Amino acid sequence: MDKRSALRAFFRLVNRFVVIPVFQAGWGRIIPRSITGSVMVLGIRGRKTGKMRYAPVSYARMGENVYCYQGRETKGQWYLNILESPRVEVILPEGRFSGIGEEVSDSQEKLKAIRQILLNSGLNRSMYGFDPRTAQDETVLEKTGDMPVIRIRLDCTNCTR
Numbered sequence: 001m002d003k004r005s006a007l008r009a010f011f012r013l014v015n016r017f018v019v020i021p022v023f024q025a026g027w028g029r030i031i032p033r034s035i036t037g038s039v040m041v042l043g044i045r046g047r048k049t050g051k052m053r054y055a056p057v058s059y060a061r062m063g064e065n066v067y068c069y070q071g072r073e074t075k076g077q078w079y080l081n082i083l084e085s086p087r088v089e090v091i092l093p094e095g096r097f098s099g100i101g102e103e104v105s106d107s108q109e110k111l112k113a114i115r116q117i118l119l120n121s122g123l124n125r126s127m128y129g130f131d132p133r134t135a136q137d138e139t140v141l142e143k144t145g146d147m148p149v150i151r152i153r154l155d156c157t158n159c160t161r
Contacts, residue, residue: 037058
């Protein structure tokens, strides 16, 4: 097993046995954002099994919506599941919400969302070879243009910001 595969296996275990249970128990606020960045857990119905699946993902909250993206280096079954079954459970550090996920098609909305997600990404901020705080829009689009972005419209009768 190479280093990259070993690291992915390690993170899968941490996500499954630490991150997801912590968020499900309502303790998401204890995850240190300075290291991990803004992380939420998505509850998504599996497109093949119909079972609920949970995936921690980086996110950005913009207005009443939450954005996340399908990174270049991951398999992203959660992304394929949202396309098939868009009703999702969103577990944020401040609470649980339901919502509808949809792929963002507007290029300016996508650019703004990707930049904010990366700004919120803690130590992983520069994972695509640029600093999202200072990079020109063209650089951000060049490095991330093919990555799908998901907008989740929260059912927000009691959302907090």
